[in-house]
Amino acid sequence: MAIRIDLPVDAKVIRKLRVGDEVRLYGNVITARDMAHKYMVEERPDWLRPLLENNVIYHCGPVMKRTGKKWSAVAAGPTTSAREEPYQGTVISEYKVRAVIGKGGMGPKTLKALKKEGAVYLHAVGGLATVLAEAIKEVEAVHKLEEFGVPEAFWVFRVEDFPAIVSMDSHGKSLHAAIRKDSLEAAEKLIHG
Amino acid sequence: MAVNLADAFLELIRRASTDLPPDVCAAIEKARRREAAGSPARSVFGQIQENIKLAREKSTPICQDTGTNIYNINLPIDMPHAIVEKAILTATKRAVKKSYLRPNAVDSVTGANSGDNTGVGQPQIHFHQWKKKHMEVSLMLKGGGCENVGRQYALPNAELGAGRDLEGVRRAVIDAIQKAQGLGCAPGCLGIGIGGDRGSCFLLSKEQFLRPLDDVNPDPILRKLENRLQKELNQLGIGPMGFGGRTTVLSTKIGKMHRLPASFFVSVSYMCWAFRKARMTVRGEKVTHGY
Numbered sequence: 001m002a003i004r005i006d007l008p009v010d011a012k013v014i015r016k017l018r019v020g021d022e023v024r025l026y027g028n029v030i031t032a033r034d035m036a037h038k039y040m041v042e043e044r045p046d047w048l049r050p051l052l053e054n055n056v057i058y059h060c061g062p063v064m065k066r067t068g069k070k071w072s073a074v075a076a077g078p079t080t081s082a083r084e085e086p087y088q089g090t091v092i093s094e095y096k097v098r099a100v101i102g103k104g105g106m107g108p109k110t111l112k113a114l115k116k117e118g119a120v121y122l123h124a125v126g127g128l129a130t131v132l133a134e135a136i137k138e139v140e141a142v143h144k145l146e147e148f149g150v151p152e153a154f155w156v157f158r159v160e161d162f163p164a165i166v167s168m169d170s171h172g173k174s175l176h177a178a179i180r181k182d183s184l185e186a187a188e189k190l191i192h193g
Numbered sequence: 194m195a196v197n198l199a200d201a202f203l204e205l206i207r208r209a210s211t212d213l214p215p216d217v218c219a220a221i222e223k224a225r226r227r228e229a230a231g232s233p234a235r236s237v238f239g240q241i242q243e244n245i246k247l248a249r250e251k252s253t254p255i256c257q258d259t260g261t262n263i264y265n266i267n268l269p270i271d272m273p274h275a276i277v278e279k280a281i282l283t284a285t286k287r288a289v290k291k292s293y294l295r296p297n298a299v300d301s302v303t304g305a306n307s308g309d310n311t312g313v314g315q316p317q318i319h320f321h322q323w324k325k326k327h328m329e330v331s332l333m334l335k336g337g338g339c340e341n342v343g344r345q346y347a348l349p350n351a352e353l354g355a356g357r358d359l360e361g362v363r364r365a366v367i368d369a370i371q372k373a374q375g376l377g378c379a380p381g382c383l384g385i386g387i388g389g390d391r392g393s394c395f396l397l398s399k400e401q402f403l404r405p406l407d408d409v410n411p412d413p414i415l416r417k418l419e420n421r422l423q424k425e426l427n428q429l430g431i432g433p434m435g436f437g438g439r440t441t442v443l444s445t446k447i448g449k450m451h452r453l454p455a456s457f458f459v460s461v462s463y464m465c466w467a468f469r470k471a472r473m474t475v476r477g478e479k480v481t482h483g484y
Binding site: 065152 | 297306375378434467
């Protein structure tokens with residue numbers, strides 16, 4: 001049974017989540033990928049603080065559609081999170097982010113920040129662009145669109161029933177680290193006998 | 194020519210971006226059945242199938258990363274490249290407006306997005322002239338996540354104990370897929386090239402993606418290696434999206450070319466499960482779309 005998470009969310013609620021838990025998100029998430037993470041760490045903009053505190057970052061570069069002045073998300077699955085590994089821990093601490101949604105998992109620096117701050121990494125299924133776009137009910141705002149372009153802009157999405165799985169929790173556990181270790185052992189056996 | 198080429202290319206792009214071909218769907222269904230009932234892996238495959246169905250119904254992109262658009266075109270001798278290229282560029286810009294494609298072309302120095310998915314080297318078009326009277330076009334969309342996990346090895350490789358032979362190739366491929374984990378949106382389809390120089394070897398690995406997933410390699414030695422690798426890679430336990438499971442790769446295809454005595458390259462190209470490809474034939478005024 002999936003756990004409903006309403007946003008913004010307290011660290012207390014997040015601390016209860018464990019690797020393997022299925023969640024459904026309700027509320028606002030904000031997209032941020034490569035340019036956005038570099039910008040957040042290098043410039044530490046204050047205008048983002050109210051948007052990010054106790055909220056969720058989504059690693060996503062969507063396909064968007066504009067009808068008149070209104071934007072809608074056409075395709076919006078997760079992008080590879082590993083590219084943000086150099087920045088993510090700092091961003092989580094600086095902006096009090098409670099969850100990061102992406103795909104492929106992240107490394108030890110992020111895992112440490114999740115534990116310290118009370119945050120989780122949520123894995124969405126890569127390539128699920130149409131299904132996940134259906135969970136985006138409203139485009140609340142967009143920032144840095146001109147400067148960063150459509151895939152890299154900060155899009156504020158109001159989501160309902162957005163599905164993801166906790167793959168790194170705030171207790172130091174990572175599904176990705178476990179799979180990496182097991183698959184390395186299997187590979188070594190296949191390679192060296 | 195009376196046929197509107199730009200319209201024909203737009204339809205080709207729409208089909209490639211919003212639908213998956215039957216051979217890929219069959220491989221995904223086969224993989225789903227292999228996973229244990231109630232496992233996260235089986236649930237991931239279920240969600241993948243739901244997404245394919247919905248994208249097809251709504252005519253929206255399977256994945257928001259509509260990738261590098263790679264065209265392979267067989268062209269009759271009397272058909273100028275320039276006309277075809279112009280039609281592709283027009284169709285690409287229209288496809289962005291229709292949300293079939295994401296504006297995906299970024300200036301590597303300034304970081305500016307061109308806004309219409311065209312730019313230097315984008316889309317990527319490979320023309321081959323042939324003696325037939327009709328034009329045959331193949332388009333694949335290759336996303337960035339899976340492109341990033343591709344690897345090239347110059348054998349020998351001491352760390353892997355990989356020499357300049359097929360056993361060395363086998364070891365390199367296992368290493369590449371273990372390192373890829375779920376990051377390329379596993380389970381992947383693999384294109385492997387052996388030989389050439391660095392550039393041609395990578396191209397050869399990508400040409401393997403033009404083969405249907407269920408074809409049989411006419412070279413018995415390569416066929417044997419493909420079958421062995423397919424079985425062994427699925428013992429890595431990485432599974433769909435790296436959640437763990439019995440299917441880490443959907444297909445393994447290998448091609449070879451001549452090399453210099455001094456070089457022995459192995460290139461591994463990884464295509465995500467959302468293997469988007471479509472074909473089109475233009476014969477006189479008749480346009481046929483397929484996979």
